[in-house]
Amino acid sequence: MVEWRERHVLVAGxxxxxxxxxxxxxxxxxxxxxxxxxxxxxxTLGDRPVASTTDLASVPDGCDLVVTSPGFRPDSPLxxxxxxxxxxxxxxxxxxxxLGQDPAVCPDGPPVWLAVTGTNGKTTTTGMLxxxxxxAGLDAVACGNIGLPIVDALRAGHRVLAVELSSFQLEWxxxxxxxxxxxxxxxxxxxxxxxxxxAYAAAKARVLRxxxxxxxxxxxxxxxxxxxxxxxxxxxxxxxxxxxxxGVDTTRGVRRxxxxxxxxAGGEDRRPVLLAEVADIVPSGPPGEANALAAAALxxxxxxxxxxxxxxLRAYAPGAHRGAVVAESGGVRWVDDSKATNPHAAAASLAAxxxxxxxxGGLLKGAAVDDLVLANAGRLAGAVVLGADxxxxxxxxxxxxPEVPVDDVGGGDDVPMDPMLAAARSAxxxxxxxxxxxxxxxxxxxxxxxxxxxxxxxFAAAAQRVAGASGASAEPxxxxxxxxxxxxxxxxxxxxxx
Numbered sequence: 001m002v003e004w005r006e007r008h009v010l011v012a013g014x015x016x017x018x019x020x021x022x023x024x025x026x027x028x029x030x031x032x033x034x035x036x037x038x039x040x041x042x043x044t045l046g047d048r049p050v051a052s053t054t055d056l057a058s059v060p061d062g063c064d065l066v067v068t069s070p071g072f073r074p075d076s077p078l079x080x081x082x083x084x085x086x087x088x089x090x091x092x093x094x095x096x097x098x099l100g101q102d103p104a105v106c107p108d109g110p111p112v113w114l115a116v117t118g119t120n121g122k123t124t125t126t127g128m129l130x131x132x133x134x135x136a137g138l139d140a141v142a143c144g145n146i147g148l149p150i151v152d153a154l155r156a157g158h159r160v161l162a163v164e165l166s167s168f169q170l171e172w173x174x175x176x177x178x179x180x181x182x183x184x185x186x187x188x189x190x191x192x193x194x195x196x197x198x199a200y201a202a203a204k205a206r207v208l209r210x211x212x213x214x215x216x217x218x219x220x221x222x223x224x225x226x227x228x229x230x231x232x233x234x235x236x237x238x239x240x241x242x243x244x245x246x247g248v249d250t251t252r253g254v255r256r257x258x259x260x261x262x263x264x265a266g267g268e269d270r271r272p273v274l275l276a277e278v279a280d281i282v283p284s285g286p287p288g289e290a291n292a293l294a295a296a297a298l299x300x301x302x303x304x305x306x307x308x309x310x311x312x313l314r315a316y317a318p319g320a321h322r323g324a325v326v327a328e329s330g331g332v333r334w335v336d337d338s339k340a341t342n343p344h345a346a347a348a349s350l351a352a353x354x355x356x357x358x359x360x361g362g363l364l365k366g367a368a369v370d371d372l373v374l375a376n377a378g379r380l381a382g383a384v385v386l387g388a389d390x391x392x393x394x395x396x397x398x399x400x401x402p403e404v405p406v407d408d409v410g411g412g413d414d415v416p417m418d419p420m421l422a423a424a425r426s427a428x429x430x431x432x433x434x435x436x437x438x439x440x441x442x443x444x445x446x447x448x449x450x451x452x453x454x455x456x457x458x459f460a461a462a463a464q465r466v467a468g469a470s471g472a473s474a475e476p477x478x479x480x481x482x483x484x485x486x487x488x489x490x491x492x493x494x495x496x497x498x
Contacts (some may be wrong), residue, residue, distance in 0.1 A: 004025065004028035004029055004030045004204065005028070005029035006029065006030070006148070006324060007023055007029075007030045007064060007065065008030070008031045008032075008033070008060070008062045008063045008064060008065075009030050009031070009032055009063065009064075009065045009066070009067060010032075010033045010034075010035060010059060010060060010063045010066045010067070010087075011025070011032060011033070011034045011035070011050075011066075011067050011150065012035050012036075012056070012066060012067065012068040012069055012072055012078055013035075013036060013068065013069030013071065013072075013185070014034050014035075014036035014038075014041045014043065014044065014045060014052075014330050015036075015050075015069070016151075017018070017069060017149045017151075018034065018069055019044070019045060019369055020149040020151050020152050021067050021092055021149070022034060022045065022048060022050060022094060022207040023048075023150055024099065024105070024154075024155060025051065025067075025265060026050070027360070028104065028105070030463050031048075032048075032050040032051070032276045033050065033052065033053060033060050033063065033173055034050050034051070034053070034079070035052070035054070035055060035056055035111065036052075036407070037054055037168075038054075039054060040072045040203060042054070046394060049275045051299050053089075055280055056076075056077060056078050057077035057078060057081055058078075058081050059078075059082050059085045059087050059294075059309070059488040060436070061082050063085075063087055064087060064091040065087065065088055065089075065090070065095050066078070066082045066087055066088070066090070067090055067091070067092060067095050067318050068089055068090070068091055068172055069091075070091060070166060070168030070171075070172065071168070072089075072167050072172075072244070074171065074301070075312065076370075077087075077298050079392075082162045087491070089172065089176065090170075090173070090265055091162070091168075091169050091172030091173055092149060092150060092151060092169070092170050092327075093144060093148055093150055093154055093169050093170075093172075093173045093176055093177055094172060094173040094174060094175065095151065095164060096149075096150035096151045096153075096154055097113075097122075097173070097174070097175060097176045099151065100154060103224065105154055106154060106157075107157070110303060111153075111154065111158060111159050111160060112159065112161065112176060112469065113163050113164050113176075113178035113179055113181075113209075113210070114129060114133075114135065114160065114161065114162055114179060114180050114181075114298040114299070114301070114302060115144075115163040115164075115165050115178035115180070115181040115182070115207050115298075116129065116162070116163065116165065116181075116182050116184065116207075116294065116298070117164075117165045117166070117167065117170060117177075117181070117182070117183055117184070117207045117293075118183055118184025118185045118186065118204070118206050118216070118343050118426065119184075119185050119186055119187040119283070119345075120184065120185055120186065120187070120224070120287070120342070120344050120345040120348070121185065121287055121290065121291045121294075122146075122162060122164045122165075122166075123145075123146050123319065123322075124180070124283065124287075124288070124291045124318055124322070125164075125184060125291040125292075125294045125295050125340075126142050126144070126146050126162050126163070126164040126295075127142060127146070127316060127318070127319065128291060128292055128295035128309060128313060128316045129162040129295040129298050129299060130162040131306065131313070131315045131316040132296065132304060132308055132309050132311075132312030132313065132314070133162060133299060133302075133308075134312065134315075135308040135311040135312035135315060136248070136305065136308035137308075138160045138304075139157075139158050139159040139160065140144045140158060140159070140160040140161070140162060141153050141156070141158045141160075141161065141162065142162040142163075142164065143158075143161055143162070143164075143404070144161075144163040144164060144165055144169070145162055145164040145166045145169060146164040147281060148164060150348035153354050153489075158199075158303065159387045160306070162298075163178065165250040167200055167203040167204055168203075170203045170204065170206045170207060171203045171330075172173070174432075176206065176209075177209040177210045178207060178209075178210045178355040179210050179211050179212065179301070179302065180210060180211065180212035180213075180214060180297075180298050180301035180302065181207035181208050181209070181210050181212075181213060181214065181298075182214035182215065182216075182294045182297065182298055183204050183205070183207060183208060183214070183215045183216065183222045183225050183226065184219070184222060184289075184290065184291065184294055185215050185216050185219040185221070185222050185344070186201050186219065186221035186222050186225065187206055187221075187342065187343070187344030197396045201221060203217050203487070204225065205225045205228070207406060208225060208226065208229035208230075209229075209230065209231075210231060211230065211231050211232065211301075211492045212231060212232045212234060212235065212238050212301040213226055213228070213229035213230070213231055213233050213234070214233075214234045214235070214294060214297045214298060214371075215229070215233070215234075215235055215236070216236060216237075216290060216294065217235040217236060217237040218237050218238055218239070221256075234246070234259050234301070235494065236262045236293035236294055236296075236297050238286060238289050238290060238293070239383075240407055241258060241260045241261075241272070242260065242262055243261075244260065244261045245260055245261055245341045246258065246259050246261055246275075246293050246296060246300075247260070247293070247443065248278060248289065248293075248299050249274075249287070250271055251338055254277065254278075254279075255277070255278035255279070256273060256274055256275070256276065256277055256278060257274075257275040257276045257277075257278065257281075257289075257293060257296060257309075258272035258273060258274055258476070259272065259273040259296065259297075259300055259306070261300070262296065262297075262300035262301060267415070273306050273336075274306060275300075275306050275309045276292070276296070276309055276310040276314075277310070279448070280310065281313055281315045282316065282317065282318060283318055283322065283323060285348075285352055287348045289438045292313055295312075296309045299312070312339050312489070319458035320336075320453065320456065321336055321337070321338040321339045321350070321452060322337060323335055323336070323337045323349065323398065323454055324336050324337075324460075326459065326460035326463050326464065327460070327463040327464045327466075327467040328467065329467035329468050330433060330434070330467075331432075331433025331434055331435075332428075332431045332432070332433065332434075332435050333435075333436045333437070334437045334459075334460075334463035334464075335353075335436050335438045335439065335440060335442045335466060335492065336439050336456045336459050336460050336463075337349045338438055338439055338441065338445070338452045338453070338456030338459065339452050339456075340439075340441060340442060341362075341441065341442075341443065341444050341445070341452055342367055342415075342442060342443070342444075343364075343367050343368070343369050343371070343442045344373040345440070345442070346372060346440040346441065347372050347375060347376070347444035349440035350376045350379060350438065350440055353374070353379065353436040353438060354379060354434075355379055355381050355434060355435050356376075356379055356380055356381060356433045356435065356436050356437075356438045357381050357382040357383070357384070357427045357430045357435055357436070357437045357438070358376075358382070358384070358438055358440065359381075359384045359386075359423050359424075359427055359437065359439045359441070359459065360383060360384070360385055360386075360393055360437065360440065360441050360442050360443070360450070361385045361387035361388075361389065361390040361411065361441055361442075361443055362386075362387040362388065362389065362394055362441045362442075362443030362444050362445050362446075362447055362455075363387065363388055363389055363443050363444040363447050364389040364442075364443045364444075364446070365443070365444055365447060366391055367442075367443075368392075368494055369392055369393055369396045369442055370398035370399065370400065372396070372442060373396040373397055373399075373401055374396075374399045374400040377400050377401035377404065380401055380404045381404075381405075381430055381431065381432065381435050382404060382405040382406070382407075382409075382427065382430030382431070383397055383404055383405070383406045384406075384407045384409060384423045384426045384427050384430075385397075385406065385407070385408050385409070386408075386409045386410060386411050386413050386419050386420075386422075386448070387411040387424055387441070387447050387448055388448075389411075389447075390410075390411050390445060393442075394408060395492075399453060405430050407426040407430075409422045409423050409426060410417070410422075411447065411448060414418065418445065418458075419448060419460040420458040420459050420461075420462045421461075421465065421466070423459075423462065423464075424459070424462035424465070424466040425466055426435070427466075428466045434482070434484065437463065438442075439455075439456065439459045441455070457497075463486040490491075
């Protein structure tokens with residue numbers, strides 16, 4: 001057990017997770033300094049007995065640990081200062097992992113971690129996993145990058161944690177080793193933060209260090225990480241599963257999720273265990289099926305029975321901004337998939353519709369969009385581009401879809417007062433009955449909006465105004481990868497991280 005009393009800890013970032021870290025450290029008797037570039041954010045800490053600073057480039061004298069928000073890169077001034085001072089710098093998941101071993105925090109012993117990462121689909125998979133665990137009657141909660149800080153889940157005493165982890169969080173988690181961890185997929189994203197694809201993938205691979213490693217076999221990079229993982233390796237595929245895998249059975253005319261990894265038959269000839277009907281999975285389509293398989297594999301690794309998998313998947317309802325129909329008029333549907341924050345997610349979103357007026361743009365974070373445009377040029381009825389990196393979208397559209405009408409509504413000083421309303425008005429001129437006006441930005445939101453949710457809300461409001469709709473209908477869709485807010489102290493839940 002670590003002795004926390006009078007230990008001096010610097011907490012970098014004063015938003016929700018930072019405040020939760022402060023609270024648990026104060027309860028344990030630590031001396032706490034909080035750093036945040038925004039004095040107003042520091043003021044939200046109220047009367048907590050902490051020191052505060054806006055200095056994000058140094059470590060206070062006597063400090064022997066830094067707990068950072070995911071926004072701080074390994075080459076940030078604070079990280080470099082901590083390294084030069086010989087002070088360890090970790091993230092909130094690593095702190096939660098260590099506190100889980102502490103009887104003062106978890107008197108009943110460490111909770112079980114079932115962890116999810118990937119470029120896209122983490123939030124949906126984590127939500128599905130929580131629903132399955134609850135259907136099995138377990139004291140479980142979804143936490144981490146999905147919104148609830150892991151330290152809060154610990155303090156509440158939950159015994160099983162469905163943990164969503166971004167690559168940023170994993171970068172600052174040197175010893176986290178979940179009982180079971182899953183990598184859903186790995187696509188180009190956050191290369192500006194990690195510096196290279198290899199570094200990004202290596203961060204994702206950290207989730208596979210526990211007893212059971214789970215990976216998506218239909219994704220080449222995820223499958224490669226799985227092959228290199230220690231411990232037991234379990235793959236999932238939307239095809240027919242082999243021994244030691246989960247997949248989709250189609251032999252009886254009805255598509256079903258089946259398990260050939262965690263049943264009790266044993267041996268290479270083990271019979272598939274029926275888990276759920278594919279028709280019961282929401283969101284439907286390939287991404288939803290893959291997410292359901294990953295959630296089922298994590299739950300089955302913990303011994304959850306097949307009937308609880310089926311019940312949990314039936315009970316699960318996706319969150320907002322994942323392919324929701326927000327307006328419909330004149331035969332045109334308006335769909336908010338603001339969480340399509342990278343090209344990989346946008347590709348899945350576009351593929352779900354036959355003919356699309358595409359609303360795209362934002363911060364690409366080093367990703368390319370040429371392949372995305374080339375693969376979907378035939379379904380584009382038009383494109384409306386906005387945001388800081390819109391020139392990259394315009395260039396790709398000119399190269400690969402020269403016949404598609406395109407409008408640039410701006411993204412810098414020239415941006416309209418209501419850029420999303422301008423985008424919606426432009427999209428409406430291009431759309432015809434049967435078309436979908438789709439917000440699938442393929443980029444992060446923080447150049448023009450607070451986060452992906454604010455971007456989606458702006459799109460919904462503009463769509464309803466332009467289409468004359470009085471309200472939104474709920475039609476869940478894809479769950480792309482979360483990405484953290486810009487800036488060193490941003491919380492990951494805002495534009496959830498990869």
